[in-house]
Amino acid sequence: MSLLSRLSAWKRNLLHKSQVEQSLDEELTAFVDLLTEEKQRAGMEPREARRAALLEVGGLDQVKEECRDSRALHWLDVLHQDLRYGLRLLLRNPGFAATVVVTLGLGIGATTSIFSVVHATLLRPLPYSHPETLIYIKQNLGGYGPMPFSFQKEFTAWRDRNHSLSQIAAYIGTRVNVVGVGEAQRMNCGIGTASFFQLLGTRPEAGRLFVPDEDRPGGAPVALLSYAVWRGRFGGDPAAVGRTLTVDGKRFTIAGILPASFRVPDRYGFEYEIWLPFSASIQPEGAPPYMLRVVGRLAPGVTVLAAQAEMDSILQTTLRRPRKINALLVPWQQEIAGGVRTSLLVFLGAVGFLLLIACVNVAILLLSRAAVREREVAVRMALGAPRSRIIRQLLTESMMMALSGAALGLAFAYWGKDLLVNFLSKNLPAMYPVQLDDRVLAFTLGLAVATGLFFGLAPALQTVRMRDKGGLRESARGASESRAHHGFRNILIVTQVATAITLTIGAGLLVKSFLRLHGLDMGFRSDRILTLTVNLTPADYPDAARQTQFFQRALQNIQGLGGVESAAANYCLPLGDTRWSVSKFKLEGRPEPVDSSDLEVISTGYFHTMQIPWKAGRDFNQQDRAGNPAVAIVNETFARRFCPEGRCLGRRVEHWKDPNQWMTIVGVAGDTRASMERPVEPVLFIPYLQGEAPSMTFAIRTAGEPMSMAAAVRAQLAAIDRNQPPSDVMSLDDLRGNWIASRRASMLLLAAFALLALVLGCIGIYGVVAYNANRRTHEIGIRMALGARESDVLTLITRQTLALIAAGELAGLGAALALNRVLTTLVVEVPTTDLFTYISACLLWTTVALLACYVPARRGARVEPMMALHCE
Known part of the structure; x- marks a missing residue:
């Protein structure tokens, strides 16, 4: 049958069904009548002839069904009959039907909800052109596993010498103090190459993006603002382009505004509010300068394995001595979603x-x-x-x-x-x-x-x-x-x-x-503790003396507030994001060096404010300052692990910064857990008056609800220097809750x-x-x-x-x-x-x-x- 004939049959069977049925009925009736007449001429009685004709045909209804089965699109008629019959049965048993539908609705709804998240996170391609060619470059450190960062010298070598990538870019996240957008604010900052925005195909909402010259030292000090900051701080005024901001004490000109749709698909959920070029020389918190996240786009016809081999060979030339370090290339989406x-x-x-x-x-x-x-x-x-x-x-x-x-x-x-x-x-x-x-x-x-x-x-x-x-x-x-x-x-x-x-x-x-x-015992009491962090701008507080002066004055002002029972400061409170550690340092009377210990810089009264149990010796006091003999306090785990004979007080430990100096252990404090998921580690406490800490987190024990004191504490800090904004203002109970959220x-x-x-x-x-x-x-x-x-x-x-x-x-x-x-x-x-x-x-x-x-x-x-x- 030709296509035209088939289409004509479909049209007739779908749109003129009654006429087709009438024609079939008339044809079968005429055929039975002819058979009946033929048998009558053969000598049969009319009734017997009619009966014989029907028997020979096989039954009108059966023949009609056979004819219907041979029609084009007959399955639609059958489906319609099945649906109509099934619907009548379900309506006849509404309780049964509702039970089944609701049960399946719950199961399918839950599955669809989870799948929508899985699809958006793991399966949906990144919203950039040719997302399958976007790769992430990291390093495999042998037995230590992969490291997601690379150093600037390695990125520079890859950028200048590779032939496998059509584009390569780098970025890193940090936090900075920004002045010039209303009240001083601590912002999430991205530091990226000009090629990073080209790789993502970003177009500015206003102004321009970075240019290649701004990747190099001496480049123009410019900045890009996120759409949210532009709308929230400048009311969406196009004239914001060209204005100046002060970022960590350095002046930057706003070169452009990023579109509302711009978002870096970061696995850590970092929302960047401001972007700076590499010429900014801003050091990310908790990381050496320019430990970068490197991304690239494969050149046409190049496989991931081929690109990895070339990038690895380039990496080996940057090493001072042969080491078990290899370049590792993975799809960018895989790296983003790897943590979840x-x-x-x-x-x-x-x-x-x-x-x-x-x-x-x-x-x-x-x-x-x-x-x-x-x-x-x-x-x-x-x-x-x-x-x-x-x-x-x-x-x-x-x-x-x-x-x-x-x-x-x-x-x-x-x-x-x-x-x-x-x-x-x-x-x-x-x-x-x-x-x-x-x-x-x-x-x-x-x-x-x-x-x-x-x-x-x-x-x-x-x-x-x-x-x-x-x-x-x-x-x-x-x-x-x-x-x-x-x-x-x-x-x-x-x-x-x-x-x-x-x-x-x-x-x-x-x-x-x-x-x-x-219910884990953290070794301290977290109730009625207000915490906030102040990161001093390096240009305003370049040395330890000025930093110490600021924090000392801030503690005095806060302790004088009504409703404050005590206040102290630490470089990183328990459950904080950043920790210092020292390794291979000497302990007097111990033949081999100490393998590793956490290092905490604290103020006087820290143990009292946090209500950490005291075990032996004394606490720090105001005499433990620069110019006086260096002292230290250790926790129980340090004393038990490194002083098994029981004598810890009075022993000297190598200075954490200068190996030619020694610190005397004057006290032993109870153990605290730095993390809810890590066992207790040895800790070495040093007084901040003898240390150097451009960033400190305040712990303020209040008489009532901690957050009710937040505004008063902010006012005291602003009275000292309003260009040093506090960040991460929350209660210690909330901080603990965030850890297990x-x-x-x-x-x-x-x-x-x-x-x-x-x-x-x-x-x-x-x-x-x-x-x-x-x-x-x-x-x-x-x-x-x-x-x-x-x-x-x-x-x-x-x-x-x-x-x-x-x-x-x-x-x-x-x-x-x-x-x-x-x-x-x-x-x-x-x-x-x-x-x-x-x-x-x-x-x-x-x-x-x-x-x-x-x-x-x-x-x-x-x-x-x-x-x-x-x-x-």
């Missing part, structure tokens, strides 16, 4: 388990419903309906429910994705917005089809396996269930329990880990999945036991009539279900043990094979299963024997 890949995949796997439980629940419901429809199916098969037609009808009903569940799930996902992003914001890198785009919608549609096939195909196959007569007999009997249905339902229950146990164990491990962290989010999310799995599993077990009790009503009546007690019937109904639950728990324990390696990065302070958690999960599920079994089993056991015997 494991946790996101764990969440996706957990929500996949949840969806599996939902599908199993629905499959169990469909199996129970299929047992009720056995008579209907048997009658249809006895009347000649092929098995394929029955399966197609049942699958159509399943797909209708799955697609309805997907629509409801999309509504849940649209509402839940923003909540999920806000919930996980501290876990996610700085990426572009999470959206329900076409790929996520395609995923949801595919998920709906897959779930529809999963929970619909097996019950449909089980339903049509019976023979038509056997089905009629079994349906008529009404007292038992086919072994096929019974066995498959048992497999589903075991699968559901095993999956839920695995989720419950994972959630239990995270909950226990979080509770351990939350990511783990709290992981714990709560997985716990929510486990709780939902528990509810779905409980509903599934309840439904199975209630169904079994209802199917065995006649049998129960006979048993009770023969003398069985209520407890005997309870045991009869629940025994098999509890055996299946026990089998599911064993399978779930095995699955949890097999998957516990996945949780090693999320669980701290608790082993992933924690016996208590495993046993508790099993006991919880056994208890829930007993409760779910008891109610329907007791209802079945209380039926009156005579009513049960009359039950069909």
